[in-house]
Amino acid sequence: MKRKLVISACLAVLTLSSFGYYVFSHSSYPEAAIVGEWKEVSWVYDRNNVGEKVKQVIDAEERMDIANHLVIHEFENWTFRKNYSIKLHERTGKEHQAKWRLKDRGRILTLLNDDGTTEVYSVESLKKNELILHFDTDVHARGIVKITLKKMN
Secondary structure, three states, X not given: OHHHHXXXXXXXXXXXXXXXXXXXXXXXXXXXXXXXXXXXXXXXEEEOOOOOEEEEEOOHHHXXXXXXXOOHHHOOEEEEOOOOEEEEEOOOOOEEEEEEEEEOOOOEEEEEEOOOOEEEEEEEEEOOOEEEXXXXXXXXXXXXXXXXXXXXX
């Protein structure tokens, strides 16, 4: 009787350990999912400051006005590297280097620029081929801007 109890306990521990290993080894980490080259697809107002849902496309001139203090407003392709550096590419060939970090279990993306400024984005969604970022703006009291990026490779 005692031997059956010991064997059952050992099997239970082995089963739980195997299950735990499987879950942790097959889970996706946001840092791994974000690595790669991403292309900006759209900028839209997602919510206004009152919390109402709005869907208004942001044109190039307004985009410059919204993000004039941000580096990202000039760039269309974002390349996240494993060493936590990011290269931002413009159509004209202009490039910008920065460091990136995901915080709060992948819900906050921070970019640390060479000049010491930090840009903070809320990660609304990070899927295999789509990244949706939000940032708050006070321009024209419109509220939250949604940037959608698609993975290129």
